[in-house]
Amino acid sequence: MHPQMPPTYPHTRSSGRSRRPIQGGFPMTKLAITIDLLSMTQDRINTYLHDAKALAYSEVYLVMHVSLFHRGKADESLAKLCATIRQSGFRLHAMITEETFNEVGFNRNDLKPLADLGFRALRLESGFERHDYVVTLTQNTYGILIEDNGLALEDPIGRIKAIQAKGNLKQYSAVHPYYVHPDTGCSYDSCVNRTRLFKSTGIEVGVWVNTLASSSPAFPLAKGCPTIESQRHLSTNLSASELVAMNLFDTLGFGVNPASREEMEDLTRVVSRNVVEVPVYFQPELEPHLKEALLQMRFKARSDSAAQILRAVQFRQHAAIQPFNTINRDRLSLTIDNHLAGPYEGEMQIALKNLPSTPYTNVIGQVDLTAGKLVDLLQAGKINFVLIEQS
Template structure:
């Protein structure tokens, strides 16, 4: 499940709503916002929150607000309910009794990193509604302070074993948040990785149920990747070096997945898409480092038109034309594309 972060003081309402609409199309279902921000005029902050909540309701997106005990006194719980806030992330300033009581009224997210078996037992003693409880990790603005992957996974597995939904943040590759502009990931290793790659790692390997973009926006290229992934397709950003009739086609890695290359199952037989000559002449027969996109020329006989992506460095071959390269940032995605039966596509890098 993909979510986004909306910080009402950092961008205009129009920009925030436009981004919400774009991300809804990319499969986003939930929004995180913070009510910790210093604000001279609490009335102005309430007005901004109402506008975002109204937009979220119109788009069918849940709205989770990060709040402290002191901030809740200013906003009041009835106001938040009426505004359309669907959940609260309660980090500090709340007792086990208060959290348990609120859990019977709406979704409550607790700090995943600091939640202990002892505090969970105290919550259960006060009859917490576990169906409404989630465990959310923080994002870490300062470099070198993000979490370690192994300890993170261990904590998530314990939480899931207790029946609690887990959540973490990935960096955005669009607008960064002030004052450091150094990304807002949960895991330190993700700080300078692509947003989509970080998402796949959390989803596949880290016992994370919900994933939110921490930064202000995603780039257009990343939005395309998430939109494609909603349809079960991994989109690879490529530098296209030669025209190719099937650049915009969705491909399928053969079920009998090869060791050295990803092989498009249909490229050799998709005759209706060919706008090139039937016979492909040898050209650009260069060395093929990992991530090279190739098409076999007529010297390979019946393999002519075969599309491949190299999974390891391979030498030049007179029968193999190099037509492009997966950008360096997306090379780790090949570890997911290499699975037999995986659908993939190409997007021109900008």
């Protein structure tokens, strides 16, 4: 069926909010970057830190290598970088494997060498399977937070119980791994279930947002550095929107693949506004004034989730809407009820499955197919969203 010509909307009343610029200050959800001295040039590191500071990032993860130490002491390049990061106001995290920890000569009973370098958190990579070992680390007297390897733990319940019994739970959190090798990331369900386990006992959890700007020396054949495999080919904007919509994580960051300035801006914007962005394509014939009003509006799905559509009522009675393009509603079709729907006129909807046409519903566009998971997450009605037009 060919689209019908649209009517005009002389009575459109826009009370939606415009897209806000990035504001200063730190958002409640912490933002992080990762730096690897052995794979990034000094100029790239300096630019990365400058951009992170300007965009309200507060956490810097530093990858630890044995070659950065000599007889247990940091070499000049590492010591200088740690000082720069600390003086810039970031909280510094050491990312370290158990093998590197032992080979450098660190002592689980005394983290003073790490504290002296300015580290305020220790992110445990591979190894560290013994509960008593990690319990001791959480008892350090330097206030160093121990960040466990979230999803990679073989016995997370045993770990939590051990720390509750003998460790310091106030100095313990979890950060899920990032995965640079394609097809190796975790499933959505495993990430959610493990995160909820930690959160149920008050433990903060961090996760990694995808970036497509660069590849990793660990796997130079492909880009993408997410925690969740289904996000590997998503933009940072969409990856971040999904993670924010999950409403589970205390820290969102970029893993070992450096993000671009634009990707960093996308993450800051989504987190600081606490509003996720749904990419859409509008019908070319849609009246520009109505389209602009919809783009300015903040939506939120009804909490009594409909079985077949996502319903957002915020635009009801904001415009006089005549029937237009009342065609079949394919999955992820963007629709709006016209005046034939009476008091529902202006209700914006997204089809969750293929649905037939109705005379009272106009199909005005299509959600980008890559945002299907995001739409499912928004259906719970717990977070605001805006429409972002794609070219």
